[in-house]
Amino acid sequence: MIRIGLAGLGKMGLSHLAIFKTHPEVEVVAACDPSAYLTDALSKLTGLKCHSDFERMLADEALDAVVISTPSRLHAAMVEQALARGLHVFCEKPFVLDVRDGERLVALADAKERVTQVGYHLRFVGAFQEAARVLESGALGKLHHVRAEAYGPVVLRPKGATWRAAKSEGGGALYDYACHAIDLMNFLAGAPQTVGGAALDSLFSRDVEDAVYCTLYYPGGATGQLAVNWSDESFRKMSTKISAWGANGRLVADRQECQLYLREAGMTQAGMRAGWSVRYTTELTDEVWYYLRGEEYSAQADYFVRSIQQGRTNGTNSFRSALEADRVAAQIGAQRDAGQAAPRPRQAKSRWARMFSSARP
Amino acid sequence: MDRVLFGDNQFFGVNHMSEEKARAQAMRFQDLPAVIDVLDAAYQEGIRTFMCTTHERVGEICEHFRAHRERYPDYVFYPCMPYAHKYANAVTEVGMLEALRKFLPSEGALGAMLKAGMAVAGKDVRAILELLVDAEMKMFHGLATPVIFVQNVVTDLLLGLGMKEALGYFAEHVRARYGAEPGFITMNLPRLLDVLDELGIANPIVCANINKIGFRMCGGIEAYEEAIAARRFRPVAMSVLASGAIAPREALEYVCNQPQIQSIVFGASSRANIRQTKALIDELDALRDRPRRPQLAAA
Numbered sequence: 001m002i003r004i005g006l007a008g009l010g011k012m013g014l015s016h017l018a019i020f021k022t023h024p025e026v027e028v029v030a031a032c033d034p035s036a037y038l039t040d041a042l043s044k045l046t047g048l049k050c051h052s053d054f055e056r057m058l059a060d061e062a063l064d065a066v067v068i069s070t071p072s073r074l075h076a077a078m079v080e081q082a083l084a085r086g087l088h089v090f091c092e093k094p095f096v097l098d099v100r101d102g103e104r105l106v107a108l109a110d111a112k113e114r115v116t117q118v119g120y121h122l123r124f125v126g127a128f129q130e131a132a133r134v135l136e137s138g139a140l141g142k143l144h145h146v147r148a149e150a151y152g153p154v155v156l157r158p159k160g161a162t163w164r165a166a167k168s169e170g171g172g173a174l175y176d177y178a179c180h181a182i183d184l185m186n187f188l189a190g191a192p193q194t195v196g197g198a199a200l201d202s203l204f205s206r207d208v209e210d211a212v213y214c215t216l217y218y219p220g221g222a223t224g225q226l227a228v229n230w231s232d233e234s235f236r237k238m239s240t241k242i243s244a245w246g247a248n249g250r251l252v253a254d255r256q257e258c259q260l261y262l263r264e265a266g267m268t269q270a271g272m273r274a275g276w277s278v279r280y281t282t283e284l285t286d287e288v289w290y291y292l293r294g295e296e297y298s299a300q301a302d303y304f305v306r307s308i309q310q311g312r313t314n315g316t317n318s319f320r321s322a323l324e325a326d327r328v329a330a331q332i333g334a335q336r337d338a339g340q341a342a343p344r345p346r347q348a349k350s351r352w353a354r355m356f357s358s359a360r361p
Numbered sequence: 362m363d364r365v366l367f368g369d370n371q372f373f374g375v376n377h378m379s380e381e382k383a384r385a386q387a388m389r390f391q392d393l394p395a396v397i398d399v400l401d402a403a404y405q406e407g408i409r410t411f412m413c414t415t416h417e418r419v420g421e422i423c424e425h426f427r428a429h430r431e432r433y434p435d436y437v438f439y440p441c442m443p444y445a446h447k448y449a450n451a452v453t454e455v456g457m458l459e460a461l462r463k464f465l466p467s468e469g470a471l472g473a474m475l476k477a478g479m480a481v482a483g484k485d486v487r488a489i490l491e492l493l494v495d496a497e498m499k500m501f502h503g504l505a506t507p508v509i510f511v512q513n514v515v516t517d518l519l520l521g522l523g524m525k526e527a528l529g530y531f532a533e534h535v536r537a538r539y540g541a542e543p544g545f546i547t548m549n550l551p552r553l554l555d556v557l558d559e560l561g562i563a564n565p566i567v568c569a570n571i572n573k574i575g576f577r578m579c580g581g582i583e584a585y586e587e588a589i590a591a592r593r594f595r596p597v598a599m600s601v602l603a604s605g606a607i608a609p610r611e612a613l614e615y616v617c618n619q620p621q622i623q624s625i626v627f628g629a630s631s632r633a634n635i636r637q638t639k640a641l642i643d644e645l646d647a648l649r650d651r652p653r654r655p656q657l658a659a660a
Contacts, residue, residue: 011452018521022552037458041486046523154453162456236374236383237446254380280378282576282606291548291579292517 001027002308006067007054007078009033009042012092012119013069015292017048019301020067022290026305032057054078058085065115065308068092071163072170076101079319083108088115090304094179095322097170099330102323109319115307117300117315118322120183122240124296124303126284128184131242131253134260135188137269140246146189146216146224148181152238154230158204165205172208174200174329177238178228183325184242185216185224191324192216192224198335203231214332226332255294256281362410362508362566362595364646365639366439367403368628369413372396377604386630393421402632404433406639412439412568412626414512417447420500427503441510441546442497461489464496487530494534508566509535510544517549520556529560542566544597551580551588568597571622573615576603589621597624609641617645 004026006017013033021028032051033039039050051057058066058081065088068078076096082089083105095118096102109116122128134140154177155165163169164176185192194217200209210231216224230238241254249262259278267274288298300317307315314320370376374387390396400411400422413419419440426433443464451460498506511531519527532543544566547553557565571589575582577600589596602612616622625642629635 010457011449014518014522018518021523022521035458042522042524045486045526048523153450157454162454164453236387237449239380241380256377256379280604280606282378282574282603285576287575287581288579290517290521290552291577292521293514295577 001025002305003027003029003062003064004067005029005057005061005063005065006031006069007033007057008068008070008092009035009038010069013067015297016067016069016090016301018292019290019298023301023305024289025309029063030057030061055081058082058087063087065090065304069119072097072175073163073168075170076105079105080108083112083114086112086114088304088308089319090117090119090301091319091322092119093183093322093325094118094170094175094329095319095326097175097326099323099327102319102326106319106323109313113311113313115304115311115313115315116319117304117307117317118319119300120180120187120317120322120325121294121296121300122180122184123187123316124299125255126281126286126295127253127255127258127279128187128242130258130279130284131244131251132188134251134258135244139248139260139262139267139269139272140244140251141248141265143189143218143220143222143244143246145222145245146185146218147243148185148224148226148228148240149242150177150181150228150230150238150240151232151235152177152230153233153235154238155204155210156231156233158206165207167208172205173210173228173230174212174333177230178212178226178332179325179329180238181226181228181240181242182328183322184240185226186321186324186328188242188244189218189222189224192328193219195328195331195335198332200332200336203229209336212332214335216328258284362597362624363408364624365408365642366410366412366597366624366626367400367408367635368599368626369411369416369419371628371630372399373414373416373418377600378606389630393425396422397425399630399632399635403629403635404436406632406635408635408639409433409435410437410439412441412510414444415440415442415497415500416444417500423500423504437505437507438501439508439510439544440498440501440506441512441544442494443512443515445512445514461493464493486524486527490527490530491534491538494531495538498539506539506541508544509539509541510546510566510568513546513548516545516547516553520547520549520553525556525560528556529562532560532562532565544568546599548577549579551584554588554592554594557594564593564595566595566597566623568599568626570600570603571596571598571616571619572601572603573607573612574603576600576606586619589619595623596621597626598622599626601625601627609638613638613641613645617642617649620649 004020020026030049032054034052042048043050066082068091072094075091079089079091164171196215198214201211203210211229214226244251248265252259257278257280261276262274264274285295288295290298371386372390374383376383451463535541535543546568550569570577578585598616601616627638
């Protein structure tokens with residue numbers, strides 16, 4: 001049995017708690033969260049041992065691994081404490097807010113030979129895995145362009161009361177939302193060399209950006225575009241789509257399906273056909289032992305458990321891999337901070353300019 | 362429970378196969394008349410139960426049915442609560458405790474809020490749960506709701522966390538306050554049945570994915586088939602077509618050939634589809650129930 005402790009019992013933390021508790025090879029030993037009303041209710045109704053302090057939990061409990069689902073700013077220090085005690089670590093996304101912290105923690109995990117994983121659950125969605133397989137096979141030919149889009153209804157009003165609305169806490173659409181799309185691009189196309197033309201816009205938030213747009217430049221000459229907006233009410237929930245164009249065709253994937261168009265020249269593998277072929281989530285999804293909000297959440301938890309059992313220290317979504325997404329986010333953020341991001345006229349003069357400026361509170 | 366129940370995914374842009382299709386449906390059904398037309402079509406085909414989430418737009422539908430009772434004398438609603446994205450988005454926006462407060466009832470304003478505040482302070486999970494159920498039920502006032510379901514995201518969260526008693530609180534409250542039968546939607550049928558047994562909830566109504574390809578049937582299709590054949594509960598089959606991955610006849614044959622399955626819930630957007638599906642279920646049921654003639658030995 002793998003003995004696990006959980007830190008942070010927000011939306012993701014509770015979801016992880018439910019999933020790990022049902023895993024046949026896991027014993028959830030304890031959890032910690034500063035909200036007494038929550039930990040009291042949990043311990044009263046489920047008998048779960050709860051702490052209000054992370055260090056206390058690490059000191060008092062015999063653990064093999066921790067699952068960290070706290071506000072992003074806290075990740076680095078908590079991961080470090082856990083690794084220092086020799087624990088395997090699953091950390092929610094984004095990995096860390098400062099790339100230097102990330103590099104240090106990757107080195108520490110290597111030195112300690114611990115299993116690490118970050119909660120980029122989209123890499124466990126069947127349709128995206130299929131997309132990665134197609135790209136890996138080379139069927140699309142030389143990659144020309146990749147585009148990732150993520151939209152959803154997270155921030156729809158100026159008022160924001162949680163850490164997600166505070167830049168210093170790691171809030172904002174770049175680190176809290178766009179990171180999923182960035183990681184997905186890394187999954188399919190590898191990490192970009194540089195980024196350019198970043199636009200980070202606030203639609204409602206005062207302190208943070210609600211939308212992120214950017215061009216990415218890949219070592220092989222391909223380009224990418226990232227378009228993320230978490231203030232889009234026309235979506236029922238977060239919706240992520242990735243498209244890739246190569247010399248031999250085009251691929252479009254979202255959570256539900258993977259659509260592939262291949263020219264004759266792209267039929268490099270048995271079973272492939274020219275023209276469109278579509279594979280749906282119903283055929284691409286592997287069964288899990290327990291379902292809560294999507295197979296991918298259970299699948300990533302199981303992957304973490306298996307990594308610990310097998311000593312797999314550089315698997316999917318390892319710290320090293322997640323750090324690549326942090327690096328891209330940092331490059332995009334640096335563009336803004338350097339004032340290079342999407343310069344705009346200060347004054348709305350023409351009728352057209354007014355039309356754009358009126359859309360920006 | 363009726364044999365055939367009408368679902369609501371198509372009305373709210375939920376489609377497990379295609380986001381484009383989901384968006385097209387959201388556009389088509391953004392105004393109430395389009396929704397009512399389809400519900401009317403289903404009613405005329407003999408489907409008089411609407412199994413719906415507590416999406417805020419269902420409030421408008423309820424309003425219509427209250428205003429035209431004479432047209433639908435025997436119509437019933439099976440509310441499925443909560444519409445989870447409403448809560449999930451609120452938790453992300455304002456945090457867990459604030460989200461909870463936000464969704465507690467505001468009628469009799471102070472009293473209800475105070476009660477809620479005290480409940481949180483006293484960690485009384487039962488009181489909070491009852492208030493949340495009441496808040497979700499408000500839109501159905503004056504309408505028949507003989508079965509009230511808890512949505513799978515909540516059932517399965519409580520199941521995973523091991524908060525079994527909360528499922529019991531829900532069942533007791535729904536019976537006592539609404540004279541309704543509790544129903545449980547789940548993606549983890551065998552595991553849930555064990556817990557409902559433990560809680561002493563006899564012959565429960567449980568709605569789960571039941572389809573020929575085993576899609577989202579956690580525990581495995583064999584475990585589901587065994588449970589349906591051998592355990593005492595009232596199964597409601599959903600996702601029978603696995604979002605269109607199985608051809609209708611083949612899909613419905615699989616379900617209709619398991620006589621213990623009490624009801625089938627499906628959603629459709631056109632009268633033709635509704636009629637075809639209903640007719641197919643009727644036909645397959647009749648085939649299954651047809652008394653077998655004794656085989657005459659060849660003379």
